Amino acid sequence: xxxxxxxxxxxxxxxxxxxxxxxxQIQTSFLSDPVGSKTFPIMIGAVAALCGLVMVVRPxxxxxWPGLGSLLAIAVSVAVLVVYAYSLKPLGFLIPTAIAAGIxxxxxxxxxxxxxxxxxxxxxxxxxxxxxxxxxxxxPFPKAWMK
Amino acid sequence: MEIFSNxxxxxxxxxxxxxxxxxxxxxxxxxxxxxxxxxxxxGVAILxxxxxxxxxxxxxxxxxxxxxxxGAMYGGRISSILLNIPxxxxxxxxTLDGYPMAKQGRAGDALVIxxxxxxxxxxxxxxxxxxxxxxxxxVAYLFGPAEYFALYLLAFSTLGGIASNNQAKAALASCIxxxxxxIGLDNTTxxxxxxxxxxxxxxxxxxxxxxxxxxxxxxxxxxxxxxGKGSSIGVKLEKVTVPVKDIVKSGWTMLRASLVGFIAGxxxxxxxxxxxxxxxxxxxxxxxxxGKFGTGVxxxxxxxxxxNNAAAGGALVPMLTLGVPGSGTTAVLLxxxxxxxxxxxxxxxxxxxxxxxxxxxxxxxANFVLLAMNVPMVKIFVRVLQVPPAVLLPxxxxxxxxxxxxxxxxxxxxxxxxxFGVMGYVxxxxxxxxxxxILGILLGNHMEDALRRGMVLSDGDWTYLFSSPxxxxxxxxxxAGFVAPMFLRKVLQKxxxxxx
Amino acid sequence: xxxxxxxxxxxxxxxxAAGAVSxxxxxxxxxxxxxxxxxxxxxxxxxYDIGQVDEPVQVTNMAGxxxxxxxxxxxxxxxxxxxxxxxxSQATATRLAQNAYGGATADQVRFVGAxxxxxxxxxxxxxxxxxxxxxxxxxxxxxxxxxAFGGGSAVGGFDHLKVLQVLKAxxxxxxxxxxxIGLDGGADAITQTVGGxxxxxxxxMSEIVGFLKSGEVRALAVLTEARVPGFDDIPTAQEQGIDxxxxxxxxxxxxxxxxxxxxxxxxxxxxxxxxxxxxxxxxEANGLAxxxxxxxxxxxxxxxxxxxxxxxxxEIGVIQ
Numbered sequence: 001x002x003x004x005x006x007x008x009x010x011x012x013x014x015x016x017x018x019x020x021x022x023x024x025q026i027q028t029s030f031l032s033d034p035v036g037s038k039t040f041p042i043m044i045g046a047v048a049a050l051c052g053l054v055m056v057v058r059p060x061x062x063x064x065w066p067g068l069g070s071l072l073a074i075a076v077s078v079a080v081l082v083v084y085a086y087s088l089k090p091l092g093f094l095i096p097t098a099i100a101a102g103i104x105x106x107x108x109x110x111x112x113x114x115x116x117x118x119x120x121x122x123x124x125x126x127x128x129x130x131x132x133x134x135x136x137x138x139x140p141f142p143k144a145w146m147k
Numbered sequence: 148m149e150i151f152s153n154x155x156x157x158x159x160x161x162x163x164x165x166x167x168x169x170x171x172x173x174x175x176x177x178x179x180x181x182x183x184x185x186x187x188x189x190g191v192a193i194l195x196x197x198x199x200x201x202x203x204x205x206x207x208x209x210x211x212x213x214x215x216x217x218g219a220m221y222g223g224r225i226s227s228i229l230l231n232i233p234x235x236x237x238x239x240x241x242t243l244d245g246y247p248m249a250k251q252g253r254a255g256d257a258l259v260i261x262x263x264x265x266x267x268x269x270x271x272x273x274x275x276x277x278x279x280x281x282x283x284x285x286v287a288y289l290f291g292p293a294e295y296f297a298l299y300l301l302a303f304s305t306l307g308g309i310a311s312n313n314q315a316k317a318a319l320a321s322c323i324x325x326x327x328x329x330i331g332l333d334n335t336t337x338x339x340x341x342x343x344x345x346x347x348x349x350x351x352x353x354x355x356x357x358x359x360x361x362x363x364x365x366x367x368x369x370x371x372x373x374x375g376k377g378s379s380i381g382v383k384l385e386k387v388t389v390p391v392k393d394i395v396k397s398g399w400t401m402l403r404a405s406l407v408g409f410i411a412g413x414x415x416x417x418x419x420x421x422x423x424x425x426x427x428x429x430x431x432x433x434x435x436x437x438g439k440f441g442t443g444v445x446x447x448x449x450x451x452x453x454x455n456n457a458a459a460g461g462a463l464v465p466m467l468t469l470g471v472p473g474s475g476t477t478a479v480l481l482x483x484x485x486x487x488x489x490x491x492x493x494x495x496x497x498x499x500x501x502x503x504x505x506x507x508x509x510x511x512x513a514n515f516v517l518l519a520m521n522v523p524m525v526k527i528f529v530r531v532l533q534v535p536p537a538v539l540l541p542x543x544x545x546x547x548x549x550x551x552x553x554x555x556x557x558x559x560x561x562x563x564x565x566x567f568g569v570m571g572y573v574x575x576x577x578x579x580x581x582x583x584x585i586l587g588i589l590l591g592n593h594m595e596d597a598l599r600r601g602m603v604l605s606d607g608d609w610t611y612l613f614s615s616p617x618x619x620x621x622x623x624x625x626x627a628g629f630v631a632p633m634f635l636r637k638v639l640q641k642x643x644x645x646x647x
Numbered sequence: 648x649x650x651x652x653x654x655x656x657x658x659x660x661x662x663x664a665a666g667a668v669s670x671x672x673x674x675x676x677x678x679x680x681x682x683x684x685x686x687x688x689x690x691x692x693x694x695y696d697i698g699q700v701d702e703p704v705q706v707t708n709m710a711g712x713x714x715x716x717x718x719x720x721x722x723x724x725x726x727x728x729x730x731x732x733x734x735x736s737q738a739t740a741t742r743l744a745q746n747a748y749g750g751a752t753a754d755q756v757r758f759v760g761a762x763x764x765x766x767x768x769x770x771x772x773x774x775x776x777x778x779x780x781x782x783x784x785x786x787x788x789x790x791x792x793x794x795a796f797g798g799g800s801a802v803g804g805f806d807h808l809k810v811l812q813v814l815k816a817x818x819x820x821x822x823x824x825x826x827x828i829g830l831d832g833g834a835d836a837i838t839q840t841v842g843g844x845x846x847x848x849x850x851x852m853s854e855i856v857g858f859l860k861s862g863e864v865r866a867l868a869v870l871t872e873a874r875v876p877g878f879d880d881i882p883t884a885q886e887q888g889i890d891x892x893x894x895x896x897x898x899x900x901x902x903x904x905x906x907x908x909x910x911x912x913x914x915x916x917x918x919x920x921x922x923x924x925x926x927x928x929x930x931e932a933n934g935l936a937x938x939x940x941x942x943x944x945x946x947x948x949x950x951x952x953x954x955x956x957x958x959x960x961x962e963i964g965v966i967q
Contacts, residue, residue, distance in 0.1 A: 026340050033599050034607035040595040041329045044322050051319035063576045070372040085561035101541040107371045109537035118538050291844035337801030350710050470834040486688040488932050492857020600828040604795050
C-alpha cells in the first residue's frame, strides 16, 4: 500500500520546486546586494525538497485517517468558514456568526435545537464582548438595515 | 541606594485610582492574552485611543498600558494549557507541556505553576531593568548582522527534537515557516516577492493569522473528527490546589529560564517568542531524556512562561534606552510614549526620571496584581473545560475570526486563516510539528536580513559570519544543539534495537 | 464563561462608554512606532485636545507595501470617506515618484498639508575619525567599501537617496559601489552605527535627538538650508560646499471623493494643529523644524516634489 507520507513527500517536492521556480523569477533591482532577493528563498525550497525526499524514502507508519463521514463533516465546516469569511463585512456580525456557529456546533454534537440556541447565544454574547468590553468596531447588521 | 529613592519617586504614582486602573488593565490584558488572535500588541493598540478618550494623564496611561501588556503575557498561557491553542505567539511553547498536563486532569496545576513562573520571570526582569537598563542597552551594540544570524540559526538548529521524532519533518516545518516569511516586501530592496501580484500579500502573512489557523481552526476540525475524545475537555479535573512541591522543584528552572528569556528580550529582533523558545529548549537539554519534556511535566510549563515574561521585561530595555522596539508590543508602547511626548532614547533615564521610574513602579504593581489575580482565578479558568465542546469550539473559532478581522478588516486574512486551519489539520495528522512553522514565520525575515546585511558589509565574504567571539560562540552552540540530540538518540535507541 | 462575560461588561462600564463612535479615523500606513504612526497619533490627539473634533481620533495601523496598501485601500475602497485622514511624508512622495505603489499616482488622493519637517542628517559614532562631510567623501573616494551606511529605508528609499545625493554633489557617482544597508527604522540604524557595524547613519533629525544629547553620535551635517534651531552646532551640508537639501515633511492626505468644503475643513483643522502649543512642544521634543503648508498650494507643491524626486532617482540611477 502506498503510504500517506510518500504521497505527502511527493507533494512537498512538487510545491518546493514550484516555490524555487517562482523564487528564480523574482525581479531584482540592479542596486541589489551580494546575496540578493532570490538566494534565501531558493535555499529554503531546496531544503524543503530534500525533506520531502526523505519522507518518500523513509515513510513513517500510516496515520489514523478519519472515516468518510468525518471527512465530509470537516469539508462542510471548511465551506461554512469560507462563506462566513466573505459574509462578515457585507452582512454584519450577528447573523453570519449565529449561522456559522450553529452549523459548527451541529457538526461537533448533532443536536439540532441545541445548536440553534448555541449559534444565537454565541453570536450575541461575543458581539457584546467585542463591542463593549474590547471596543472593537464591529458592525452588528447589514449596512442597509442601519439606515 | 539611589535606586530606592528613585523607586520611591516611581511609587508616588501609586494611588487608589492608578491601582484600580492596574487591576482593570491586568484583567483586560489577561482576557486579551487568552483570546486567540488578540495578542499583547493589538491589546495595547486597541486601548490607546481609550486612554485618550477618558482623558488619562501620562502616568495613568502608562500604568494602564503596562498592566495590559503584562496581563496579556500572563493570559496567553491559559488557552495554551487548556485547549492547546496559544493565546498569542509567546505562549506557543507552553502548549508543549501545558496541554498534556491538562489532558491528565492537571490543568489547575499547570495554570498555577505557569502563573508563578510568569511572576518570577516578570519580577526578575523588572528588577534587572531597574538595576541595569542603561548598562544593558550596550548589549545591543554588540550584536551586528553576523551575531544575529548565528542567534537565529541557534533557534532553528535546536528545533529538531521538539514535538516530532522525525527530524526531516521538523526541518520541513521550519522550511514551511521560513518560506511563508519570504512572501511580501523584500526588506532590503523594498520590492515585492512571491506575492503573485496580490496586494494583500504585499505585507506578508501575519503570524497571528498562521497561529490562529494552525492551532485554533485546526483544533475545531480535530473535534469534528473525534467529537472531543482524547482531548482535555471533559477530563475529570483534580481539585485545584497550589502544587507547592512542583513549584519548589521548578525553582531553578524558573530562575535559569528567566535569565535566558531576559537576555533574549534585551536583543532587539529576538523578542518574547525567542525568549520562551530558548528557555524551553535549554531547560529541555539540561533535563535530558529523563526530564520527559513534552509529556506534560511541570518544568515544561515553568520554563517557557518564566522565559517569555522575562523577555517581555527585557524587551523594554532597548525600547526605553535606545528607542528600538524589540517586539510588536514594545513598538506599540513606544508609539504610546511618543504620543505622550516622551521620546525614548539614551537620555530618557536622565531627562524624564519620573516617567521611567513611574513605569518601573507600574510594572512591579502590575506584576503583583497579576499574581494575586491569577492564582485564585485558576478555579474559574479551568471551568472552561467543563463547557460542552459544541459551545466552546465554535466560540473559539468565532473569537479567532473577529480577532483576525480586527487586524486588517479584510476577508483575505480570514480565508488565509481557514487555509492554515486545513493545513494544520493535515500536518498534525502526518506528525509534522506546527510550532516550527510559527517560529519560521516569526524569524524568517530577520534571519534573511541579517545574512544579507552581513554580506553587504563584508562584500560577500562568508567568513564575516564567524568574525566575532559572540558569533563563534553562538555557532558552536548551534552546531552542538543540532548534533547532540542525534547522538543522544543513538545512545538511547541502542538497547531497543537489540530487543527489536 | 458567563462569569467572565459579566466581569467584562463591568470593566467596560468602568472604562467608560468609549465604544460605538464612528469618529474621524487616521490611517498610519505602517506599524506602530514609526514616523507615520507618530503623525497620526500626535495630530489625532491634538485635534481632540484643542476641540477640532468631538470624538477622539481612531488611529488604524495599516502596514503594507511601504504605504502602498493603505494608499490603494483609500483609493479603491474609501474614496469618499469624509472622516478619513491618512499620514503622509516625503517617503510617500518618494515611493509615488519611483512608482512603488503599483501604478498608483498622486492625483488619486488629495494632499491636505504638511505641518512639520524632519531635517535629514548624516551622523557617525562619537569615536569615528570622520569629522566632516569632506572627510567622509574623501574616505569613500579612497575606498568605497570602507564606509558602510545604515538607514531606516529600503535600498533606493529616501534615506539611501540622501547619501547618494551628498556623494554625487561631492563628486563621487559610482552609486553601486556605495555600501548601504536598510534596517528596521532609524533607531536600529543608529544602534548598528554606534556598535561599529556600519560607519555612518543616514536618517532624520527626530531619530537621533536622544543619541546626540547623550554624546554617542556626532552629526556630520544637517541637510537643510539653515541650521536647525536648538541644534545650532551642526553645520549644514551647504556650508560644507555640498549643495543638498533633504527634509522629510510630515502631513496628511484625504480621499479624492470628498467635497471641497470638507477638504477646506480638514485644511483648517490641520492649520489649527500647526498653530497649537501642543504641536510646537511635540516638534521641539522631536527635532522637527516648523514647516506649515496647507491647502491648495500644498497639492501643487507635492506634485513638484514628486516630479523632482523622480528626476533625481532617474539621474542617480535608482530607477530606470
